[in-house]
Structure formats: C-alpha cells, structure tokens
Amino acid sequence: xxxxxxxxxxxxxxxxxxxxxxxxxxxxxxxxxxxxxxxxxxxxxxxxxxxxxxxxxxxxxxxxxxxxxxxxxxxxxxxxxxxxxxxxxxxxxxxxxx
Amino acid sequence: xxxxxxxxxxxxxxxxxxxxxxxxxxxxxxxxxxxxxxxxxxxxxxxxxxxxxxxxxxxxxxxxxxxxxxxxxxxxxxxxxxxxxxxxxxxxxxxxxxxxxxxxxxxxxxxxxxxxxxxxxxxxxxxxxxxxxxxxxxxxxxxxxxxxxxxxxxxxxxxxxxxxxxxxxxxxxxxxxxxxxxxxxxxxxxxxxxxxxxxxxxxxxxxxxxxxxxxxxxxxxxxxxxxxxxxxxxxxxxxxxxxxxxxxxxxxxxxxxxxxxxxxxxxxxxxxxxxxxxxxxxxxxxxxxx
Amino acid sequence: xxxxxxxxxxxxxxxxxxxxxxxxxxxxxxxxxxxxxxxxxxxxxxxxxxxxxxxxxxxxxxxxxxxxxxxxxxxxxxxxxxxxxxxxxxxxxxxxxxxxxxxxxxxxxxxxxxxxxxxxxxxxxxxxxxxxxxxxxxxxxxxxxxxxxxxxxxxxxxxxxxxxxxxxxxxxxxxxxxxxxxxxxxxxxxxxxxxxxxxxxxxxxxxxxxxxxxxxxxxxxxxxxxxxxxxxxxxxxxxxxxxxxxxxxxxxxxxxxxxxxxxxxxxxxxxxxxxxxxxxxxxxxxxxxxxxxxxxxxxxxxxxxxxxxxxxxxxxxxxxxxxxxxxxxxxxxxxxxxxxxxxx
Numbered sequence: 001x002x003x004x005x006x007x008x009x010x011x012x013x014x015x016x017x018x019x020x021x022x023x024x025x026x027x028x029x030x031x032x033x034x035x036x037x038x039x040x041x042x043x044x045x046x047x048x049x050x051x052x053x054x055x056x057x058x059x060x061x062x063x064x065x066x067x068x069x070x071x072x073x074x075x076x077x078x079x080x081x082x083x084x085x086x087x088x089x090x091x092x093x094x095x096x097x098x
Numbered sequence: 099x100x101x102x103x104x105x106x107x108x109x110x111x112x113x114x115x116x117x118x119x120x121x122x123x124x125x126x127x128x129x130x131x132x133x134x135x136x137x138x139x140x141x142x143x144x145x146x147x148x149x150x151x152x153x154x155x156x157x158x159x160x161x162x163x164x165x166x167x168x169x170x171x172x173x174x175x176x177x178x179x180x181x182x183x184x185x186x187x188x189x190x191x192x193x194x195x196x197x198x199x200x201x202x203x204x205x206x207x208x209x210x211x212x213x214x215x216x217x218x219x220x221x222x223x224x225x226x227x228x229x230x231x232x233x234x235x236x237x238x239x240x241x242x243x244x245x246x247x248x249x250x251x252x253x254x255x256x257x258x259x260x261x262x263x264x265x266x267x268x269x270x271x272x273x274x275x276x277x278x279x280x281x282x283x284x285x286x287x288x289x290x291x292x293x294x295x296x297x298x299x300x301x302x303x304x305x306x307x308x309x310x311x312x313x314x315x316x317x318x319x320x321x322x323x324x325x326x327x328x329x330x331x332x333x334x335x336x337x338x339x340x341x342x343x344x345x346x347x348x349x350x351x352x353x354x355x356x357x358x359x360x361x362x363x364x365x366x367x368x369x370x371x372x373x374x375x376x377x378x379x380x381x382x383x384x385x386x387x388x
Numbered sequence: 389x390x391x392x393x394x395x396x397x398x399x400x401x402x403x404x405x406x407x408x409x410x411x412x413x414x415x416x417x418x419x420x421x422x423x424x425x426x427x428x429x430x431x432x433x434x435x436x437x438x439x440x441x442x443x444x445x446x447x448x449x450x451x452x453x454x455x456x457x458x459x460x461x462x463x464x465x466x467x468x469x470x471x472x473x474x475x476x477x478x479x480x481x482x483x484x485x486x487x488x489x490x491x492x493x494x495x496x497x498x499x500x501x502x503x504x505x506x507x508x509x510x511x512x513x514x515x516x517x518x519x520x521x522x523x524x525x526x527x528x529x530x531x532x533x534x535x536x537x538x539x540x541x542x543x544x545x546x547x548x549x550x551x552x553x554x555x556x557x558x559x560x561x562x563x564x565x566x567x568x569x570x571x572x573x574x575x576x577x578x579x580x581x582x583x584x585x586x587x588x589x590x591x592x593x594x595x596x597x598x599x600x601x602x603x604x605x606x607x608x609x610x611x612x613x614x615x616x617x618x619x620x621x622x623x624x625x626x627x628x629x630x631x632x633x634x635x636x637x638x639x640x641x642x643x644x645x646x647x648x649x650x651x652x653x654x655x656x657x658x659x660x661x662x663x664x665x666x667x668x669x670x671x672x673x674x675x676x677x678x679x680x681x682x683x684x685x686x687x688x689x690x691x692x693x694x695x696x697x698x699x700x701x702x703x704x705x706x707x708x709x710x711x712x713x714x715x716x717x718x719x720x721x722x723x724x725x726x727x728x729x730x731x732x
C-alpha cells in the first residue's frame with residue numbers, strides 16, 4: 001500500500017496508542033516510537049509495527065507511534081487503520097491484515 | 099447447554115477495555131461495533147475487534163459481535179472481519195423480520211466458504227428493537243438453525259413505540275413475545291440492558307422479574323453487574339437438592355431399564371430432567387444463591 | 389453505553405448560553421477565553437461541564453479540566469478528541485502554549501517542547517521529530533563562510549525597500565539566506581509574495597531564498613504579528629519566535645547575522661526589532677548569539693519605502709505613486725491582480 005496523505009488512528013488513552021502516518025519525502029520508511037515504557041517494550045513495539053507494515057506492503061512513509069501501553073493486538077489494529085486511512089483505501093485484504 | 103446468563107457489552111473502539119475485559123468472567127462477551135462506536139471510528143473499531151477476537155485470551159470465552167446493520171456501509175465489512183476472526187456469535191441489530199436473518203445467514207455462509215471456516219460454525223443472535231420485530235418474533239426465532247437466541251433491545255424499541263424506559267410496563271408485551279418466540283423455537287431469550295449502573299437495587303429487581311419470566315440472561319454494560327446477575331440466577335439449596343434427586347432417579351431408571359422415572363411416587367418426564375440439569379449447571383457455575 | 393463522559397463539539401458564539409458557560413468555566417480555571425477559536429471540544433458528565441479544549445486552526449488553546457478530574461482518564465480523552473478533530477479538518481501538526489507547570493501534562497498527551505520563555509511559557513508541538521526534520525532539511529542548504537546573514541520578510545508586497553535591505557545584507561556577508569513568511573493571512577497571497585520576492589531579488593549573488601515554515605512568524609509562533617491592525621503586542625510571542633530562530637534555525641544554517649530594516653511606521657514590527665536584539669543577542673541561552681543588524685530604510689523622496697504605504701496607495705488606486713516604490717515585477721502583479729479603483 002502507498003501512503004498518499006496524512007492520517008491518524010487511535011487515542012492517547014491508557015492501553016491504547018496513537019499512530020500518525022504521512023507520505024515519505026524520500027521513499028524510505030521512517031518509524032519513530034514514543035512510549036513511557038520504551039526501555040522495556042520499545043523493541044517489541046518496533047517489531048510488531050514493522051511486521052504489520054510489511055504485511056501491508058508499506059515500504060515508504062513516516063510513521064510516528066505515541067504508545068500508552070498498548071498490547072500487540074491494539075498496535076496492529078491502530079497501525080493498520082492509520083495506513084488504510086493514509087492510503088485512502090477501504091479495501092480490506094484479510095490475509096494482509098491477519 | 100451453554101449458559102448465557104450474562105452478556106457483557108464492550109464498546110469496540112475502546113482499546114483499553116478490549117485489552118482487559120477478559121479478566122471478568124461473564125458467560126459471553128459482546129464487542130459492539132454499532133451504537134457504541136462513532137461513525138468516524140467504525141473502521142478503527144472493526145480492526146480492533148478483529149485482532150482482539152484472534153487473541154488467545156478470548157478463546158475460552160464465548161464471543162459475540164454486534165455488527166452494524168447490513169444496509170449500512172459498515173455492516174458487511176464488519177461481518178467479513180468477525181467471521182474470519184473466529185467470532186462465536188454474530189448479533190444482528192434491528193431485526194425486523196425473518197428475511198433479515200436469512201440475508202445475514204447467506205452472507206455468513208458465503209464468508210465461511212471464502213475463508214475456509216467450517217460451514218455452520220458461526221452462530222447468530224437476532225436483536226429485536228422495534229414493534230415489527232416483536233410482532234415477527236416467532237418467524238425471526240425460527241428463521242435459521244444458526245440462531246442461538248433472540249434479544250430484546252430496550253432503548254430503540256421504546257423509541258419505536260413512542261414511549262420511554264420506565265418501570266418496565268413499557269416492555270411488558272415485548273418481553274413476553276420475545277420469550278414465547280424463543281421457547282417455541284427452542285432457543286435462548288435475552289433481556290434488555292439496565293443502564294443505571296449505580297442503582298443496584300433496581301437492577302436486582304429487574305433481574306428477578308426477568309428470571310421469573312424465564313429469560314436465559316441479560317445484556318450488561320458494567321462488569322459489576324456480572325456477579326449480581328449470576329447470584330440472582332443461582333439456584334437455592336432446596337432447588338439443588340431436588341435437582342440432584344431428580345437426576346439420581348433418572349440415572350436409576352436408566353440403569354434398571356425401566357421406561358419411567360419416578361420420584362416420591364410421581365412420574366418425572368423429560369422436561370423436568372432437563373430443568374434439573376440446568377439447575378445443576380447454574381449451581382456449578384456460581385454456587386447457590388446467597 | 390459505558391464511558392461516563394459525553395464529548396461533543398461546539399462553535400463559539402453559535403449558542404450564547406453555552407458560550408457564556410464555557411467562558412465562566414474557563415475563568416474558574418484561571419483562564420481567559422481567547423479570540424480566534426474555531427471550535428471547542430466539551431466534555432460533560434450528565435449535564436455538568438467537566439472539561440474543554442479549544443482549537444484555532446492548528447493551535448490548541450483554552451484547555452481546562454475541573455480540578456477533581458485532573459490526572460484522570462478524561463484528560464487523555466479530551467486531548468485525543470481534539471487531536472482527532474483537528475485531523476478531520478486536515479491539521480495534523482498542532483501547537484500549543486502552556487505554562488511550564490503544564491508541560492508534564494501535555495508531554496503525556498503526545499506533545500513535545502520546542503522552546504521555553506523561562507518561567508513564563510512553553511511552546512509545544514504534536515510531533516517528536518517535526519522540528520528536527522525541518523532543521524535537517526535546512527542543514528542541507530548550509531553554505532560555507534564566516535559571516536552568514538539572514539532576512540525574514542513578509543514582503544506584502546515586495547518593494548524596492550526589500551531589495552535594498554537584501555543588497556546591503558548580501559554585500560556584508562559571505563552568504564545570505566532569505567525567508568518569506570508563509571502564513572497566508574496577508575493581503576497578498578503567499579504564492580504571489582514568494583514569486584515577487586524571487587523576481588525582485590534576482591541578480592543578487594550568494595543568496596538562497598527559502599520558503600517560510602510554521603515555525604517562523606506563523607500564527608502558531610507569533611500570532612500577534614498578524615493582529616497588527618489592532619495594535620496587539622505580545623511579549624512572550626516575540627520571544628517564542630525569536631528563540632526558535634536562535635536555537636534551531638540559525639545553528640542549522642550557521643547564521644551569524646540577522647538583518648532587519650528600521651521600522652518607522654509599524655508599532656508591532658518596531659517592538660519585534662527591539663525584542664530581536666534582546667532575544668538573539670543578550671538573552672541567556674545555550675545557543676550562540678546572532679548579531680542583529682538594523683539597516684536604515686532606503687527612501688523615495690525622503691520617505692522610507694514600506695510595504696504598508698504601498699498597500700495604502702493601492703487601496704486608493706494611486707498606482708502611479710506606487711511605481712517608484714516597487715520593482716517592475718511587483719507593479720505588474722499589482723496592476724493585473726490586485727488593482728482596485730480606476731485612477732492610475
């Protein structure tokens with residue numbers, strides 16, 4: 001998928017996360033994670049986000065994560081929602097989303 | 099026999115609730131994609147619920163999802179998501195007639211085929227929220243083998259009836275109609291949400307009423323209501339005692355090859371045995387009434 | 389359903405009673421209802437107003453929460469709502485001002501500090517990387533030299549006065565960076581202003597022309613600049629804009645000198661120039677000082693050339709009087725796109 005416009009998904013509430021995506025200006029993937037538990041879980045969050053993006057075939061874009069202690073399933077859901085909104089797509093390819 | 103005394107409603111857009119609700123032990127958990135989710139968040143909630151359903155913590159508990167009506171831009175996508183994610187029961191809101199159920203069933207089967215899910219494994223529940231629905235309750239309740247129950251939804255029903263929620267008299271006929279339809283069809287009947295979470299006495303009065311009427315369970319919006327409800331549905335010591343003796347008599351009759359079960363000189367037929375089994379099941383689930 | 393608060397959006401002024409209620413609520417929380425607020429997000433429990441937050445394009449203002457609810461979930465819900473509302477309106481990059489005591493709260497809401505006027509006010513933005521990325525892009529445009537100059541101009545429209553200032557600055561430096569204020573609220577649209585600057589500066593060597601940004605004399609960083617007509621001058625806002633320049637953009641480009649024209653007419657611009665001398669040169673800061681050079685405005689028949697005078701003449705249709713004040717490229721645009729009246 002190609003991120004063609006800015007989009008956000010999620011909330012700042014506890015156990016959730018806010019995901020902001022934007023088109024890339026240099027054709028690369030730029031992931032920034034902000035979390036109160038970055039030391040303990042930063043790496044894990046990163047892996048889940050990258051995996052989610054890879055399954056959606058997102059290779060370029062700016063992705064900023066504001067994590068509030070979300071579980072993996074919330075991370076996947078919010079990242080997917082933001083990407084779909086940013087791609088202007090509502091085509092749900094369930095293999096890519098699983 | 100699946101116990102369905104308590105069905106806890108969770109708003110599908112709330113990541114915190116979806117992440118933590120499995121610690122409560124209602125008989126069923128219902129993820130709501132319909133009224134509890136704003137238009138702006140329909141897509142987001144759908145994916146949250148999709149992923150929550152696939153999480154191991156929700157495997158052991160019966161999952162229900164209230165999808166949006168199929169004639170909205172959201173309903174079909176919701177259905178695709180939740181059937182694929184392995185939901186146990188799909189709850190259809192605003193069911194007015196049997197055709198609504200048929201339409202849902204057709205779509206569910208199509209999706210099961212497409213994703214390789216065992217055909218028939220997705221069960222259904224119909225929510226009745228209007229005068230038409232109440233009047234068509236029997237047709238709805240018998241519309242599909244996949245139906246595990248029908249539920250009365252109070253708020254929208256009262257609006258349709260041009261009245262408002264009050265002491266319960268406004269729901270009297272609807273409750274009876276839904277109940278009778280469910281019994282005639284051999285499926286469960288569920289009562290409305292009690293929305294004042296601070297009025298424990300009022301909640302218990304309503305639970306007592308619907309339990310006596312014969313409802314299998316009730317929709318809940320607050321985890322605090324779960325234990326109250328389970329306790330109200332728990333059989334008394336005497337009930338349990340009697341139920342044990344009925345079961346013992348049935349087993350004895352089977353062993354001795356007698357065609358008839360007798361207890362205290364009276365004949366006990368199948369419905370009484372079933373009732374005894376239900377009683378013991380409830381006792382097993384939450385003890386006897388405190 | 390579950391969730392105890394009702395969130396909804398109101399336009400200030402639409403419902404008198406509700407607007408008055410918000411005003412009173414704000415003053416109970418020691419805040420004033422600011423102007424220019426497009427929308428408020430309100431949170432009510434039953435009918436009671438518990439919290440509010442205002443949005444003025446991309447700036448969050450007037451955030452107030454009842455004391456007994458602070459630190460609870462509602463704070464995060466409120467900010468989530470307003471961020472999502474702004475996103476629906478197309479604003480993904482948000483700013484807010486807060487007292488230093490409020491910084492921790494907004495940090496927990498995904499806002500990051502940019503600059504602080506010590507003990508007075510902090511400017512925050514809704515991204516952990518936006519300003520860093522901007523500076524990175526600026527660094528690509530660095531030029532070698534010991535004396536690197538900078539001019540920030542609104543050029544509303546570009547006049548011979550602007551040209552003169554740029555010529556003087558370029559002559560005094562190894563390289564000159566010129567920024568055009570990009571906030572699009574002036575008489576002349578940004579696209580036109582930028583084009584006129586570009587045309588008007590042609591021929592001056594060792595010069596880079598930059599597009600402005602949200603960080604440089606924008607509604608977010610210096611709202612008072614755009615309320616000049618009302619004579620509103622705000623101490624802290626000039627500081628914020630200038631500190632951003634000194635702490636981020638000057639180091640990124642290696643700027644050592646900032647050039648401005650003397651300001652005989654506009655009170656706000658004059659104050660800005662004076663503040664500039666303080667904040668860029670004297671105020672304590674970890675960032676190196678930037679020298680401020682005030683260049684005497686060039687004159688036309690003894691009168692300093694100014695864009696405000698050009699606008700005044702344009703309004704009365706005195707195009708012939710404008711001619712000696714502006715380069716031909718500017719005059720051409722005035723005639724074709726902005727002329728009013730019939731006298732020439």
